[in-house]
Amino acid sequence: MFTRILALSATLGLLSSTAMAKIGDVETVTGSDGVVLNARHVETFDKAWSMAFLPDGRALVAEKEGAIWLLNTRGKKLGKITGGPRVSERGQGGFGDIYIPSDFSKTGEVYFSYVERDAANDALSGAVVESAKLQLTATGGKLTNRQSVWVQSPKVEGNGHYGHRIGVSPDNYLFITSGERQKFTPSQNMDMNLGKVVRLNRDGTVPEDNPFYASGGVTAQIWTLGHRNPLGLDFDADGQLWVHEMGPRHGDELNKIIRSKNYGYPVVSNGDHYSGVEIPDHDTMPIYEAPAVYWVPAISPAGFSIYKASLFKDWIGDGFIGGLGSEALIRVDMDAKSGPKEAARYEWGKRIREVETGPDGAIYVLEDMEDGRLLKLTPKG
Template sequence: MAMRLKTPLCFTVLALCACSGESLDAQHAEFDVTTVGQFETPWALEFLPDGRLLVSEARGTLKLVNADGEVDEVGDVAGAPEVSFGGQGGFGDIVLHPDFDANSLIYMSYVEFGERSRSGAAVARARLSLTATGGTLSDHEVIWRQTPKVTGQGHYAHRIAFGPDGYLWISSGDRQKFDPAQDMESTLGKIVRLNDDGSVPGDNPFAERGGVTAEIWSLGHRNPLGLAFDAPGRLWNVEMGPAGGDELNLVRRGANYGYPIVSNGDHYDGRDIPDHHTRPEFAAPAEFWNPVISPSSLMFYSGSEFPEWQGDAFIGGLSSESLVRIEIDGDSAREAQRFDMGRRIRAVEQGPDGALWLLEDGRPGRGGDGYLLKLTAP
């Protein structure tokens, strides 16, 4: 049972303003922060039309949370998929079908077992039947699998999003294997675009090649852990770089973002990777970080709780223990503020009332668990 702490913490959050490579100048800004619940290794959250929300836990549990601030009940949703938990793997993202009110479909990403100690990300859809204190998933259908399954437990990425045109988008990490990000016979290190049933749209950039190549929208990604659409309907992603070089990218049709051939960071063993400017044929990031922020998630804000931030992007930071606000100007982006949250932030979402909701990472998090936080204007 998750724990509900109703008293707002109302603490001052340190806001840091910076551009890439520049020193940080300290300012102060205040949030009212309410701790809503405590979860074991939480990974993603998604709001339901009735105001409740779903929280995925990486070990394979899906929780239904009453977020009205009055009831401290949290229930399990039965029927979650079996997952391969370990390293960076487990139960991942959750999103609702655009017509959820009519079809009750939710989409889930997770890591599944393979042969000979191999694993890979998968995306499944199921029908969600809700009760007052929980629910059930039924009619499971796996609609996509990361190709190929490989050894190791890193860089699955597996963020998912529906676009305004109804297509399903999936971020697929390079699985710490480097070269597959440039291999067109692999979906590792790619952004994938599908119809809502997992079939391939005929106008995908490489559709005529068939096979898994037809799924690819863009390539040359490392570990894209954030995937979101801005108000004009453009897709952006944020991804972890190697030793330096975290990236925010405007995702373009058929574009190659260069990894591992180029990066604004270096290999962990100190070997140099040429910067993006040395190879102009590769798409360069709209913003990058060195030192890194270790991005975990991405969203664009459109609410009324913080009207001055409408149109801005927010990134959860893991090693930076931060919430990063990004200002967008056309195709350009810049870090505008960095809020020191004092904990690794795994996910950020906007609630129905315009509040910002954060999930602390449960690895390590407070006491080994992660808290769900609601941020409102003071």
């Protein structure tokens, strides 16, 4: 639990996290591993969904309703980025991820995702990924030369499980997570890109060495299948892609993504359907790729960062997952002898939507919903 640090704390005692409201306040949080962190409240957002750091140490934060903010190197709002898409927020849909490739200094290119309504039938929707040039100013910036890179196909009814997280691999391929839109069977349907991880060239064309390239159409995009609602991805130091996803009722997963593998949903899962219908566990059908880690009860994962900085020397290579329902930051030891496993939780009673590692080595987390805080986590002492 967070406790607020006061200059006179020895005399006045410690206040609970509900007393903290001001930007600049610092609290401490003690993890289940006994590690104590300082957490500085650096900014506040409404329904923040994603964050990305620029090469100069500034950052972008995108809110679900469509606003994109430019932050200074201390995490404070400088102004908005204009020229983005108009977003209709419904359910889990709205603006999604924003991603800055490592070659941004040369290309000025960024990627972002959002939910698009069907022009002929407003009840239908699907995720879209675009690229754009980002022109920065001292107090904001503008997106120009927007280009469609990928669309979720087909558009379907409902407003959940879009996924639409973005990453560029060390060998310069674009990876996108695509949720199954709460429809279950699309995860196993090769004529749809729902419930999949897709791999593209940076311009949206399909690499000829994709495993199902010869099938053409959206099938050619597919890198892996059998996913539910993948809301976090990152590459480790060796270039291996890891993706986590929300299970049905429990059974959340962290998966090592291997070319052409089928991860089993909805045929197998270590959770069950919300209706109460049981789903066979992974170990009953080894033809499907089993998760590296799974959680029962659920953690409701969102956001993912594999730590590659040096401020937390003991955590290099560990994965950090934001927990929504679990209201925790979860650390995963990716190099455990028996395979990845949960190492610790850091809790302060707030839903965590996004996790990023800053260029200063600090861990930045975005709380979910209205008036969610951006917190900068650093070692105490």
